[in-house]
Amino acid sequence: MAIDDQDWKDEQARVDDVTRQINRKMAVLEQEVGAARGDVVGMRKDFWDEVTVNFSEPDDVGETSTSLRQQSQVLTEIELAHKRSSVTLDKLRRLSGSPYFGRIDFKEVGEPATDHIYLGIGSFLDDDEETFLIYDWRAPVSSLYYDGAPGPASYRTPVGNIEGNMELKRQFVIRDAKIDVLFDTGVTIGDELLQQVLSHTADNQMKNIVATIQKEQNSVIRNDRSRLLVVQGAAGSGKTSAALQRVAYLLYRYRDSLRADQMVLFSPNSMFNSYVSTVLPELGEENMLQTTFQAYLERRIGREFDLEDVFSQMEYLLAWKDDLEHDARVQGIRYKSSATYLKAIRRYTELLLTEGMAFRPIRFQGKDIVTREQMLDKFYGFDSAVKLGNRIELMRDWLLKEVSLFGRKERKEAWVEEQVQLMSTDDYHRAYTMMRRKQKGKMPSFDDFQLEAELAARMVVNDWLKPLRKWVKRLRFADIKAVYRKMFTDEVLFAKINNGQLPEGWEDFAKQTVSRLDQGELGYEDATPYLYLKEQLQGFRSNHAIKHVIVDEVQDYSPFQLEFMKRLFPRARMTALGDLNQAIYSHNSVFDEEDPLLELYGKENSEIIRLTRSYRSTYEIVDFTRGMIKGGEHIIPFNRRGDKPQVSLYDDRESMHTDIIRDIHGLQQQGYQYTAIICKTESECEEAYHMLKEQITLRKITKNTPAFEKGTVIIPAYLAKGVEFDAVVLYDASSQQYHREAERKLFYTACTRAMHVLHLYAIDEVTPFITDMDADRYVLNDHRG
Ligand SMILES: Nc1ncnc2c1ncn2[C@@H]1O[C@H](COP(=O)(O)OP(=O)(O)OP(=O)(O)O)[C@@H](O)[C@H]1O
Numbered sequence: 001m002a003i004d005d006q007d008w009k010d011e012q013a014r015v016d017d018v019t020r021q022i023n024r025k026m027a028v029l030e031q032e033v034g035a036a037r038g039d040v041v042g043m044r045k046d047f048w049d050e051v052t053v054n055f056s057e058p059d060d061v062g063e064t065s066t067s068l069r070q071q072s073q074v075l076t077e078i079e080l081a082h083k084r085s086s087v088t089l090d091k092l093r094r095l096s097g098s099p100y101f102g103r104i105d106f107k108e109v110g111e112p113a114t115d116h117i118y119l120g121i122g123s124f125l126d127d128d129e130e131t132f133l134i135y136d137w138r139a140p141v142s143s144l145y146y147d148g149a150p151g152p153a154s155y156r157t158p159v160g161n162i163e164g165n166m167e168l169k170r171q172f173v174i175r176d177a178k179i180d181v182l183f184d185t186g187v188t189i190g191d192e193l194l195q196q197v198l199s200h201t202a203d204n205q206m207k208n209i210v211a212t213i214q215k216e217q218n219s220v221i222r223n224d225r226s227r228l229l230v231v232q233g234a235a236g237s238g239k240t241s242a243a244l245q246r247v248a249y250l251l252y253r254y255r256d257s258l259r260a261d262q263m264v265l266f267s268p269n270s271m272f273n274s275y276v277s278t279v280l281p282e283l284g285e286e287n288m289l290q291t292t293f294q295a296y297l298e299r300r301i302g303r304e305f306d307l308e309d310v311f312s313q314m315e316y317l318l319a320w321k322d323d324l325e326h327d328a329r330v331q332g333i334r335y336k337s338s339a340t341y342l343k344a345i346r347r348y349t350e351l352l353l354t355e356g357m358a359f360r361p362i363r364f365q366g367k368d369i370v371t372r373e374q375m376l377d378k379f380y381g382f383d384s385a386v387k388l389g390n391r392i393e394l395m396r397d398w399l400l401k402e403v404s405l406f407g408r409k410e411r412k413e414a415w416v417e418e419q420v421q422l423m424s425t426d427d428y429h430r431a432y433t434m435m436r437r438k439q440k441g442k443m444p445s446f447d448d449f450q451l452e453a454e455l456a457a458r459m460v461v462n463d464w465l466k467p468l469r470k471w472v473k474r475l476r477f478a479d480i481k482a483v484y485r486k487m488f489t490d491e492v493l494f495a496k497i498n499n500g501q502l503p504e505g506w507e508d509f510a511k512q513t514v515s516r517l518d519q520g521e522l523g524y525e526d527a528t529p530y531l532y533l534k535e536q537l538q539g540f541r542s543n544h545a546i547k548h549v550i551v552d553e554v555q556d557y558s559p560f561q562l563e564f565m566k567r568l569f570p571r572a573r574m575t576a577l578g579d580l581n582q583a584i585y586s587h588n589s590v591f592d593e594e595d596p597l598l599e600l601y602g603k604e605n606s607e608i609i610r611l612t613r614s615y616r617s618t619y620e621i622v623d624f625t626r627g628m629i630k631g632g633e634h635i636i637p638f639n640r641r642g643d644k645p646q647v648s649l650y651d652d653r654e655s656m657h658t659d660i661i662r663d664i665h666g667l668q669q670q671g672y673q674y675t676a677i678i679c680k681t682e683s684e685c686e687e688a689y690h691m692l693k694e695q696i697t698l699r700k701i702t703k704n705t706p707a708f709e710k711g712t713v714i715i716p717a718y719l720a721k722g723v724e725f726d727a728v729v730l731y732d733a734s735s736q737q738y739h740r741e742a743e744r745k746l747f748y749t750a751c752t753r754a755m756h757v758l759h760l761y762a763i764d765e766v767t768p769f770i771t772d773m774d775a776d777r778y779v780l781n782d783h784r785g
Pocket residue numbers: 194197198207209212213214217233234235236237238239240241242579615616721722723724752
């Protein structure tokens with residue numbers, strides 16, 4: 001809706017006024033912060049002058065500690081005030097150039113006047129601290145802006161619903177305190193503004209979207225009812241964005257009881273972690289904890305095995321060979337990621353209460369301290385009601401005692417005497433000091449030589465037994481690897497724990513599992529089950545401090561892994577975001593079957609929100625990509641226009657490379673700063689990189705790349721998950737590379753990374769994922785002879 005000149009002038013006058021007030025407040029705060037900083041530094045320096053330190057009499061000691069406590073309290077208060085002022089100052093700095101982005105006029109039922117509510121990324125009060133000149137976008141009243149249209153409207157507050165009438169909804173773009181764009185709008189947050197925002201080029205970090213949050217995204221952000229919130233959304237529908245604004249919202253809404261370090265985000269890889277890490281600080285909030293599931297597995301079992309990571313597994317599976325070994329591995333992966341396997345392991349642990357446990361004997365220099373049989377006798381000698389975890393703990397205490405008894409006897413052995421002779425002067429001095437301490441100042445006597453030698457022997461034995469004790473304390477005597485391995489060597493046992501039957505392909509994948517274990521390796525598909533079994537035996541390690549877990553790209557998790565996470569964070573609520581069409585791994589996905597995710601906390605505690613509008617890519621790119629997946633017609637492209645994707649076909653690789661190089665140069669000239677050449681695998685990236693790197697400046701992205709940076713990159717499709725580029729050049733979209741159904745989602749994921757330009761190159765024949773769709777969704781350039 002057009003705004004008349006007077007309106008524009010009035011609004012600019014208000015911007016000027018608010019900015020003036022912000023700047024004034026900033027000047028005051030800057031002084032305060034400077035002074036407080038001086039106070040803290042001064043206090044720290046003078047700390048000891050201000051307190052009376054006297055330890056000579058008991059009364060003085062009391063007085064001294066009170067004085068110390070008071071001083072440190074004063075210091076803490078000053079520091080806290082300093083921190084608060086710094087945070088406010090940061091917020092004001094962010095507001096000063098662009099104080100707000102929206103306005104609503106709302107007349108509450110029963111109130112005489114209409115309120116003019118201006119929304120920004122933080123709130124700001126006038127000098128009297130009474131009137132809100134700017135409301136925080138997360139305040140209850142702000143939801144009107146995102147959800148309502150002019151007319152009767154209401155919003156929820158902690159004390160109930162407020163009804164009224166929205167008389168106006170206005171949007172602004174303010175830069176350097178000058179209004180650039182101003183218009184009134186209807187239901188949705190103006191398409192015009194979205195057009196502007198979305199036509200910008202990519203950035204090396206994700207941006208906040210608070211000015212243009214859409215209604216359905218707002219329902220994700222403000223949902224605080226369910227234990228589990230599942231967000232299923234198309235590629236580019238704003239799942240990650242909504243999740244991050246949701247964290248900011250929750251931190252605001254529950255600011256008295258929720259801190260950023262009580263929330264954790266599970267990301268698909270570490271590059272993604274860096275990509276999203278600026279959104280919350282931009283919104284004035286501290287970052288939540290960020291990790292990957294892989295990093296967690298590494299930490300828990302990376303020392304026990306040569307642990308395969310999910311990307312290496314992916315490389316193996318994509319280097320597809322039509323052989324039995326490959327098929328068996330896929331069958332194994334599917335089974336091992338299922339909830340059925342989880343139940344089988346539970347049954348197995350029940351059986352272990354009566355038989356089948358495996359132990360490593362406790363030995364020292366070839367001598368048995370406790371044999372395997374003795375350990376089994378002890379383990380199965382406990383009352384049957386004692387749980388596995390408790391038994392292992394009791395075993396640990398018993399074994400430590402046995403090691404001590406053994407050590408005492410060992411002191412008289414000849415090797416100990418030899419070691420005593422070899423002791424360094426320092427060590428001997430240690431033994432001597434220990435002896436004097438025992439004697440409590442008595443005069444040395446003739447027997448002391450005897451005692452000194454005994455203590456030296458004790459020291460030697462203790463030092464030598466230290467690693468063994470540590471090993472016992474870490475419960476390494478429970479041979480979890482053997483217990484896990486046994487499942488795959490005993491088919492009767494396996495059938496028994498698996499509903500009386502062997503899963504399909506068991507013989508083959510069991511052999512593979514055993515062979516890898518014997519080489520000290522653990523496949524990615526075995527990692528979580530192994531850890532689960534380990535925890536069943538040794539007790540679960542759970543994190544009670546975390547109150548909220550956000551799982552991005554949740555389709556990449558198996559039901560097994562999600563169950564595991566639920567146990568890992570027993571007190572947490574979960575937000576799970578994903579897209580069925582981007583489930584690129586071979587394992588079962590939590591999105592595979594009939595919403596197994598909803599079983600996790602029970603349907604009554606779960607809610608699902610679907611996002612169908614796609615914002616990242618132009619209309620033409622979305623129209624093309626949705627043509628390659630089932631149900632694609634439900635994805636609604638945002639109406640930002642661009643060129644149709646170009647598909648170029650060649651006879652040979654050399655001509656294809658020549659054109660790719662020309663294409664990249666052209667894209668650079670057009671000002672696109674983020675361009676990706678996306679390959680299927682890392683090995684394909686490697687080959688292409690060598691062919692292209694002389695002619696274009698190219699950076700190779702691998703699973704170890706920590707941060708997303710500007711320029712032209714070459715990247716395997718599975719690592720491009722979650723991020724976006726101005727232009728995507730899809731390297732080798734030929735039918736030879738992409739034709740198996742299992743590759744469809746990977747191909748889709750790669751293509752949906754493009755914001756403005758999508759160019760695909762192929763040799764001989766184009767993938768059926770493209771040729772099966774209407775030819776008018778793309779432009780074909782056939783360069784074959
Ligand atoms: N309401 C919005 N206003 C402005 N930009 C938006 C909005 N929603 C999404 N976007 C933009 O769309 C792009 C895609 O968003 P995001 O990465 O959050 O989507 P996603 O659903 O997680 O995507 P994918 O599953 O494909 O990784 C981002 O550039 C984001 O800034």
